[in-house]
Amino acid sequence: MSDRDIPDQPPRRSERPLVELAPTGLGFAADDGTLVYANAAWRELYGFRGRFPAAVEDVMSLIVPEHHDRMRDVFETAERGEEGQCWLRTVAGRHIDHRLRRIEEPRDPSIRYIGAATDVTELTEALDAVRRSDERFRTITSSLPVAVFRTDPDGAITWANEWMKELSGYELEEGKGRSAFDLIHPDDRRAALSRAIAAADAGVPFESEHRFIRSDGSERWVLVRTTPVHDADGDIVEHIGTLEDVTGYHLRTSELAHAAAHDPLTGLPNRASVLRRLEDLCAASRGRYDVGLIFIDLDDFKQVNDDHGHQAGDAVLVEVARRLSTATRSQDLVGRLAGDEFMIVCAGIEGMGQVDAVAERARHLIEEQPIVHAGDELLARVSIGCSIGPGGGSVPDLIQQADQAMYTDKRNRRH
Incomplete structure (x- = not known):
């Protein structure tokens, strides 16, 4: 024991x-x-x-x-x-x-x-000794290349070093008395406060990664760590914390996440993202026919590449992506599957008529005007197939039905 x-x-x-x-x-x-x-x-x-x-x-x-x-x-x-x-x-x-x-x-x-x-007599005496060395603490932390701050038990800032001033943009006297939580982005504040309260109740250190609002209104991502300081009776008398600017890391992480989920040419969600959205909607529909799927394939796209070059082909794909995004509703998701194939996932569908309306609007916007590249007018024609589900079917069934409908449309348009 x-x-x-x-x-x-x-x-x-x-x-x-x-x-x-x-x-x-x-x-x-x-x-x-x-x-x-x-x-x-x-x-x-x-x-x-x-x-x-x-x-x-x-x-x-x-x-x-x-x-x-x-x-x-x-x-x-x-x-x-x-x-x-x-x-x-x-x-x-x-x-x-x-x-x-x-x-x-x-x-x-x-x-x-x-x-x-x-x-815990020795521990409390050691804590008292730490508090008595407050001036030495301030001298040491002022020279550290990291933002250091102290707050009262309620989170009001009582002291901060020069690096905290550099990170926050506030003069030291401006920051005094201000709640440390007021500096957290409003969207992140509730979660950070909840974690801080839980840590304080348990008497353990607190750690949080969130957005931080500087004095000029700009945002930075910071990693905050605070440790409670107890008095001889075990009550929390203050918190000592550090702030580390991790904005660069978050930007790199965000860029990598975006790149992993989007097509680099058109900027649309890629195949994996679109299929994940389709699976989520079908799982949430619980058998209702409220998810629509539209397959779009550019007709004779290879001819554009052969006659005008791959730069012209890329220009066509980018413009088609833009027009498709214009044709859809706010709750729909447009993505590029591969090559000259696109997909639209329609959420909150009340019937096949709504899916057909989105599809025809997309066809009209793509085909009504030629796409101009390097002085050439390039005509884009599309074959479209639609399906609605899931009903009693599955995501693969929904995809297969839209794919078959698209090839039927392609055959009919050739005759």
């Missing part, structure tokens, strides 16, 4: 000699809080010299009065079935990390609570 574990059950009488020698302070209480038994480590930590059972008042007399409410809160937490925890100071001057757990089905009915006490 580690020095922070709480046993699951009180010891049997035969086990008490082992409990008595345990390095962790262990106490066992009745339902009304009466201390039934505590081992030597517990008695030493709290300075207990009385007899067992010990009344609640006798135990409370070992703790400084201003921490009595903490002990009561720990019992209330344990009564709810959770592990209670707090830092206490004894009248003898020791600082104790006290944890308490309620036993729902004790093998000894006289014992309903088990507590574990750990001496």
